[in-house]
Amino acid sequence: MKYMEREEIFCCPKTSRAYPDRLRCFDDMPEYLYVKGKLPDSRKKSVAIVGARRCSNYGSSQAYYFAKELSLFGIQIISGMARGVDGWAHRGALDGGGETFAVLGSGPDICYPRQNIDIYRRIPLQGGILSEYEPQTPALPRHFPRRNRIISALADLVLVIEAGKKSGSLITVNFALEQGRTVYALPGRLGDALSEGCNNLIFEGAGIANSVDIILDELQISDKLKADLEAKSNFRLASREEMVYSCLDLRPKYLEEIFLQVELNPGEIQEILLKLELKGLVAEPVKNYYARTGG
DSSP states (O other), rough: HHHHHHHEEEETTTTTTTHHHHHHHTTTSOOOEEEOOOOTTTTTTEHHHHEOOOOOOOHHHHHHHHHHHHHHTOOEEEEOOOOOOHHHHHHHHHHOOOOOOEESSTTTTTTTGGGGGHHHHHHHHHHHEESSOTOOOOOOOOOHHHHHHHHTTTTSSEEOOOOOOTTTTTHHOOOOOOOOEEEEEOOOOOOOOGGGGHHHHHHHTOOOOOOOOHHHHHOOHHHHHHHHHHHHHHHHHHHHHHHHHHHHHHHHHEHHHHHHHHOOOOOHHHHHHHHHHHSSSEEEEEETTEEEOOO
């Protein structure tokens, strides 16, 4: 008990009112959840984003993009904190200021894989780390397929970003279908091994995730809420553009120096620099050096 207190972990039994309603209705859900942070809010919409561990650049960028955009609409992002798609989905939700929840195949006090230690530390501040396994339980291969039933049950919709023909993500899809959850898949190129699972899902009747709006429509997010949040997003973007632009002058400045001067993450800064270039306000005369155009 003292160890759990020190690690800021609490135990939520199935008999508790705090136990997620989405799990309570299934007989195969755990009697206890061990939680670091908080539990998902059953009154809010949730999307599980899953996919390949060895995802492509396309897969990682799409996982990040969908999670970040959906989180802006107050949608909770559920995943498993694995390498690849899972990790990028959590990062997208965190960077979007949203809530995200990781269901682990180990105790909640064990970060696996260690390469995700950054998001492991951030998630409890904006969501929670959940496990059916007691603290100090190691990550074992047999735990991961089983935890997928919790990931799908916590979601209203499961979105598969990239998956091979025999991907473990398809286990999550099978659980989702048994639980009556909606499944969407990101379409990929024909002949691409990482897209084979997704393309097969679409052939079998899964929704085609070719835009965030399609997911929002499926979740019945109102047009008014979309418009309000889009207006706020545009205002934030304009403010961030001003932050980056004001850091520049007519003399080219090295990218690393811009990173140090602007209080945004490097990915956002590079995205904004590209937007400013397209508007003709900024030029890159030498690779990784940026200056105002004087326009």
